[in-house]
Amino acid sequence: MTHPLPDRPRRSDSPLARRAQHVMPGGITRSTVYVPPHPPYAVSGSGAVLTDHLGNQLIDCNNNYTSLIHGHSHPAIETAAMSAIRTGSAFGLPTRSEIEFAELLSQRTGFEKWRFCNSGTEAVLMLVRAARAHTGRQKIVRFAGSYHGTGDELASANTPGVPSWIEKSVLELPQGDLPALENAFAVHGDDIAVVLIDLLPNRAGLTPAEPAYIERLQSIARRYGALVAVDEVISFRLCLGGLHTEYPVQPDLISTGKLIGGGFPVGAVGGRREVLESFDPTRTRPVMWGGTFTANPVTMAAGHVALQLYDQTAVTTLNARGNRLRADLRDAGVDTNGHGSLIRILSNDTPALWWALYDLGVLAGSNGLLSLSTAMTDEQIDSIHAAVVAAATTPAVR
Incomplete structure (x- = not known):
């Protein structure tokens, strides 16, 4: 027919x-x-x-x-969001809601520390900055065809509007090509801060990454002192603690978003304590990252309920x-x-x-x-x- x-x-x-x-x-x-x-x-x-x-x-x-x-207008999520709106949709102070949501994410994933933001793009950019601050290195490795948001360093160098100098700080490799990965580290390993990978890249056809390749990727990164970051903005839904839990990898950082906002704008970065401590404002020269609506109580309340329902x-x-x-x-x-x-x-x-x-x-x-x-x-x-x-x-x- x-x-x-x-x-x-x-x-x-x-x-x-x-x-x-x-x-x-x-x-x-x-x-x-x-x-x-x-x-x-x-x-x-x-x-x-x-x-x-x-x-x-x-x-x-x-x-x-x-x-x-959970689709549109889920009653429990709607109730949580409306309750938050009635008591104040945004403040120039932190709220209990972000503490509770970070605790839930930590419990679900095992990552000790979390930072919130307002989109998946912002989460990946924050992740990259954390990796650079922690390692003191400049270059990032990411893979052709994967989408990590709209930031300049997250887009292909030939994208209109992206400056040519991006190529100096980003190594874009074919995903699954082990010789290309080994060569990139052999040449630039001392200046690679992080390898950023999506285990189920939507823009690249939603083809799952090969576990053997991911295991080797982590081994190479560890050998050269680089961090491993998994972009879970989309794939977080596939396992209780994120898709990476099905792979032979222990990422230093993950980015997520989408479902954890309960239908409201959200992004988040989870990671090892010593990596995310770079944002601690009590440190000497901490990493600065603001955001007027970051961790706003409406998103935190709606996201908390959405994640609890998605058990x-x-x-x-x-x-x-x-x-x-x-x-x-x-x-x-x-x-x-x-x-x-x-x-x-x-x-x-x-x-x-x-x-x-x-x-x-x-x-x-x-x-x-x-x-x-x-x-x-x-x-x-x-x-x-x-x-x-x-x-x-x-x-x-x-």
Whole structure:
């Protein structure tokens, strides 16, 4: 069965899109949500369902790019956030809520120290600064195709707007290429502060890293005195303490975000005590890092409840549903990657795939990402399967 492609010209006539294009470049302010000729506009969400400005209801497999682990408007998270708002949404003083949330994260992960911020990008930038301060070195190693946020040193050197001097401080290597990694350390090892890796890089196709490579990576880094950092902004959802707990690695630092904010802006860095002590303001020449809305009580309260709800039973159950869905899709001939509750549909034309899914009532990521939530029912999972199989048969998507 095939499905016609959407009527693109009709969508380009959206009054909201025309208004947006008058005041924002390309009509958007977040590059990841763009699909040509323009994205629809969200109006509301409840559970696993999102409603757009035209009244269409969709099963939300985007979940704000993996951040809504419990879907939309979960009653307990909503109650916690509203309670925090009523007593004050932000202060120029720390609050009890950030202590309690850091304690929960420490308990879940085993990392002794935590620092909060407002996004995954900021978390990775903070992580890099901590590594440089601790080691006294300048260079970082990261891997081609992985996305670590929008900071200059986190983007590829050929990205428009990124200065050429970035290449002097960043070594970008092919992930999984052991000789390239060994050569980079042989040449620059005395000045490498940290190796930054995503064990399930979304932008690189959601292909899991090979455990043997990760074990060797840590061994090489340790030999040269460099730190190992794992970017868990997306992958933290896959295990109770983060995906790295399934690998032969003991990172010095991790960054996370997304689900731990309960639907509010968040980022966090966890790590070994001696590394994160660089931020201790009582030290001589501490690392400075502010942030007006860092650890605001609304995010802390909502995130605390979201993480408590996402206990071992919830993690195991959601991963099992994702693994079954991925297997069923592969059995139906759909090319997919991923792990647990994260699925990436591989397509030669992701805009066509995105619109085909949208027309069939499923909201995916603009790159073909499906992110499951605990709010989804068995019937909705079946509907997702049917829509993906149908969309993947659209000629333009093949």
